[in-house]
Amino acid sequence: MGELLREDEALLISRSQSGDVNAFNQLVLYYQQIIYNMILRMLGDRDTAADVAQDTFIAAFRAIQSFRGGSSFRAWLLRIASNQACDHWRRTHRHPIDSLDSAMDEDEPHGGSLLSTLVTTDQAVNPEEFLLNQELQELIQKGLQELPLDQRVAVVLCDVQGLTYEEIAANTQTSLGTVRSRIARGRARLRDYLYRHKELLPRSYRLLTDRE
Amino acid sequence: MAQQDEHLTTEQLSAFLDKQLSPAERAVFDAHLANCQQCQSRLADLRLTVALVRALPQEEVPRSFVLPSRLAPVAERPTPRPATVTPVPQQRRARVSVLQRTVRTVSTLAAVLALIFILSGILPSHLGGGGASTASETTAGSSNQSAPSNSANTPHFQGTATLGRTPAADGTKTPVQTPKSTPAAKVQSNTGSRTPPAVQPPTLPPFLDLSQPEGRLALGALLLVLGIIGLVVTRRRRGTVY
Numbered sequence: 154m155g156e157l158l159r160e161d162e163a164l165l166i167s168r169s170q171s172g173d174v175n176a177f178n179q180l181v182l183y184y185q186q187i188i189y190n191m192i193l194r195m196l197g198d199r200d201t202a203a204d205v206a207q208d209t210f211i212a213a214f215r216a217i218q219s220f221r222g223g224s225s226f227r228a229w230l231l232r233i234a235s236n237q238a239c240d241h242w243r244r245t246h247r248h249p250i251d252s253l254d255s256a257m258d259e260d261e262p263h264g265g266s267l268l269s270t271l272v273t274t275d276q277a278v279n280p281e282e283f284l285l286n287q288e289l290q291e292l293i294q295k296g297l298q299e300l301p302l303d304q305r306v307a308v309v310l311c312d313v314q315g316l317t318y319e320e321i322a323a324n325t326q327t328s329l330g331t332v333r334s335r336i337a338r339g340r341a342r343l344r345d346y347l348y349r350h351k352e353l354l355p356r357s358y359r360l361l362t363d364r365e
Numbered sequence: 366m367a368q369q370d371e372h373l374t375t376e377q378l379s380a381f382l383d384k385q386l387s388p389a390e391r392a393v394f395d396a397h398l399a400n401c402q403q404c405q406s407r408l409a410d411l412r413l414t415v416a417l418v419r420a421l422p423q424e425e426v427p428r429s430f431v432l433p434s435r436l437a438p439v440a441e442r443p444t445p446r447p448a449t450v451t452p453v454p455q456q457r458r459a460r461v462s463v464l465q466r467t468v469r470t471v472s473t474l475a476a477v478l479a480l481i482f483i484l485s486g487i488l489p490s491h492l493g494g495g496g497a498s499t500a501s502e503t504t505a506g507s508s509n510q511s512a513p514s515n516s517a518n519t520p521h522f523q524g525t526a527t528l529g530r531t532p533a534a535d536g537t538k539t540p541v542q543t544p545k546s547t548p549a550a551k552v553q554s555n556t557g558s559r560t561p562p563a564v565q566p567p568t569l570p571p572f573l574d575l576s577q578p579e580g581r582l583a584l585g586a587l588l589l590v591l592g593i594i595g596l597v598v599t600r601r602r603r604g605t606v607y
Binding site: 174175177178181182185186188189190193194199200203206207210211214289290293294297308311312313318333334336337338340341343344347348 | 374375376378379380383385410411413414415417418419421422423424425426427428429430431432433434
């Protein structure tokens with residue numbers, strides 16, 4: 154897909170702002186994978202994610218006049234994407250997980266390196282180079298979907314998209330403190346989820362406990 | 366010492382992973398972590414959780430999300446593009462174009478009406494009176510008209526004028542003057558009854574009075590302006606849709 158230079162991006166944005174769809178489509182081609190993956194991690198379903206991604210780009214094109222140069226276009230697109238994904242989730246899930254019941258994921262320090270039971274020793278040494286098998290991928294994805302929306306947005310923006318806390322705060326129109334708290338609670342909840350479902354994982358991922 | 370006995374919160378652990386602890390927090394954090402096995406393993410778990418999420422692979426897009434160029438508002442040259450049209454954009458575009466079409470139609474109608482009004486305001490005074498414009502003749506001020514024809518027209522005129530008039534103005538003026546002018550001395554009061562139309566403009570905005578050519582001209586001009594604005598706006602609107 155290649156690199157998109159800042160000046161090129163600025164030019165494409167300004168052409169899009171004067172209504173040039175073809176210019177906008179070049180931006181779409183560059184960002185569609187990021188946006189699609191963001192939504193996919195939020196919603197979990199590929200077909201749905203594709204539809205919502207399409208909606209996101211349509212909404213972005215319509216709102217592009219409101220984009221201010223100088224700020225990150227990627228962060229701006231991600232905001233539209235997360236809004237679209239949240240809207241879709243709320244429409245299709247009548248009984249959203251109550252963010253208040255997240256008390257359960259608050260600091261209950263548990264003994265032992267429980268989650269480490271999930272991964273093999275080699276991978277634990279160098280976690281950045283995980284090659285997740287299909288089951289583990291699905292488990293993590295399901296765990297993400299168990300998170301309350303606000304925590305899910307924060308965790309996905311932070312850990313999937315790599316946005317800074319500041320960018321996430323701007324993105325979700327909240328304070329840094331709120332972002333920090335949401336990310337922490339989301340991660341803790343996900344950790345507990347993964348631990349609760351460790352029996353779904355293949356044997357090879359339980360080496361650590363067996364050893365201990 | 367007391368600080369070190371308190372276990373670290375998940376938020377501190379999480380923020381630590383993102384290097385988001387303030388220097389003060391960091392000092393407490395380090396002091397505690399060094400001596401607490403439990404928090405060390407909690408940190409390891411959280412770190413692992415984050416690593417697992419980060420390790421989720423970037424998936425390829427199932428299809429391209431480029432927009433159809435028909436969505437182009439000010440598309441200079443609609444170049445043929447791979448059609449990746451989905452039902453959703455089609456619906457939205459349809460809604461927008463229906464709105465546009467409606468506004469355009471209304472604007473066109475307004476413009477046509479405007480021309481009719483303007484023509485009907487101009488023509489009679491030039492052609493010396495068509496059959497349809499009896500009312501306009503009286504007010505056209507063709508002073509050389511014969512008295513009888515004028516008196517015949519006066520009640521007629523007042524009848525139409527009341528249509529456009531506000532009820533308040535109606536109640537105050539007309540009832541007093543009509544009985545005087547028509548049944549009584551016809552020729553004499555005729556010149557007197559000619560004054561109300563001349564005085565009328567103050568009570569009634571001229572552009573509301575359709576019986577006067579000026580009124581129709583004004584209304585026609587107004588409609589024409591509205592029509593043009595409507596057409597211009599819809600043309601520009603296509604750019605900023607929504």
